[in-house]
Amino acid sequence: MAGSPENVRADGHSQMTDAVPRGTGVTLWRQIAERLEADIAAGRWQPGERLPVEAELASAFGVNRHTLRRALAALAEAGLIEATAGRGTFVKAPPLRYPIGPRTRFSEIVTAGGRWPFGRFLEARVEPADAEVARELDIPQGTDVLRIESIHEADGVPISCGIAWFAAARCPDLDLIYAATGSLTRALATLGIEDFRRRETRITARPANAREMEQLSIAAGRSVIVLERVDVEPNGRPLQWGRSSFAADRVQLVFKP
Numbered sequence: 001m002a003g004s005p006e007n008v009r010a011d012g013h014s015q016m017t018d019a020v021p022r023g024t025g026v027t028l029w030r031q032i033a034e035r036l037e038a039d040i041a042a043g044r045w046q047p048g049e050r051l052p053v054e055a056e057l058a059s060a061f062g063v064n065r066h067t068l069r070r071a072l073a074a075l076a077e078a079g080l081i082e083a084t085a086g087r088g089t090f091v092k093a094p095p096l097r098y099p100i101g102p103r104t105r106f107s108e109i110v111t112a113g114g115r116w117p118f119g120r121f122l123e124a125r126v127e128p129a130d131a132e133v134a135r136e137l138d139i140p141q142g143t144d145v146l147r148i149e150s151i152h153e154a155d156g157v158p159i160s161c162g163i164a165w166f167a168a169a170r171c172p173d174l175d176l177i178y179a180a181t182g183s184l185t186r187a188l189a190t191l192g193i194e195d196f197r198r199r200e201t202r203i204t205a206r207p208a209n210a211r212e213m214e215q216l217s218i219a220a221g222r223s224v225i226v227l228e229r230v231d232v233e234p235n236g237r238p239l240q241w242g243r244s245s246f247a248a249d250r251v252q253l254v255f256k257p
Contacts (some may be wrong), residue, residue: 019062030065032071039092040080047093048115048155051081079249084157084217095252096154102197104229106152106160107183115154118182122149124175126168133165136230136241144168150174150184151215152244157253160227161215163246170239188239196239202228205248216247223248 018040039045051057058068072089083089083236094111110117126144134141146168151161164184166174170193177187188196208216208224216224224245 011237018225024231028061029070029074032057032061032063032068035150037070037073037078045091047091048157049091050087051091052087053088056224067128082157087156087217090157093155093157095250096159097254098246099250099254099256100198100201104198104201105185107185110154110159113154116156118153118156119178119184120151120153120158120182121179122151129165133241137165137167137238138169141239146171147176148178149202150178157250158216158247160244160246161212162227162242164240164242191207191240193233196231196233198240199231199232200230203253204255208245210249212245216245218247225251225253 036051045051052060054065054068054072057072058065061068072081072083076083080092081089082092093115096115098109106119107117125147125228127147128142129137129139129145131141133145134143138147139145144167147163148166148168149161149163151158153159167191171188171191174187174191177190178184181187181190188194202227205223206220207228208220208222212218212224213220213222218224225243225244225248228241228243230241233239
């Protein structure tokens with residue numbers, strides 16, 4: 001491979017080195033950034049592909065880790081790579097096209113985009129509906145509702161995190177089924193709820209808070225798109241009300257008439 005050193009391929013074992021030259025008048029970190037950028041543009045590193053760990057890259061380029069980190073930081077600022085806590089640094093994939101319409105299903109949207117969807121269940125509890133939840137679900141305040149918190153991923157990269165509320169009597173054991181299947185759509189189908197429609201979507205944007213930065217593995221100062229949604233069954237009865245925060249640069253919302 002002409003650009004990046006062969007020994008740093010995530011799936012290779014060659015021990016060849018390709019250290020950046022000194023004395024060229026171009027700083028070492030910039031040379032590394034330019035090489036990696038060229039390789040990404042040429043398709044040698046594919047969208048979603050994980051780069052080797054810092055120690056391997058630094059060794060292959062013949063630089064210290066501080067210099068290597070400056071190069072990676074420059075690529076991250078340019079939107080070419082992204083570090084995900086606990087998983088590594090990846091070539092950034094194009095934003096996921098996310099259609100908003102009467103039938104909005106995360107798993108179907110992600111699959112249509114050629115990626116693997118997964119709903120990572122975090123926690124659930126039954127609680128009395130407060131005034132806001134009661135209004136959105138059109139139930140008396142104080143009625144038991146099932147509150148489910150989850151993270152939605154595409155190819156292992158977190159796309160959104162959020163909370164959804166369901167009337168507990170309508171969706172018994174939904175949280176257990178969801179935790180087992182990783183798909184809310186399949187979990188609802190197991191309960192016999194196979195058809196529901198989006199009645200309303202409300203969208204705002206703001207800087208990510210600390211919890212969103214942790215759950216979505218995004219840096220301070222990054223923005224999230226907040227979607228509030230109400231889904232209803234064919235008879236018009238509200239099924240769920242939810243609020244999800246999307247990593248703003250990982251999705252492209254698409255509205256169709």
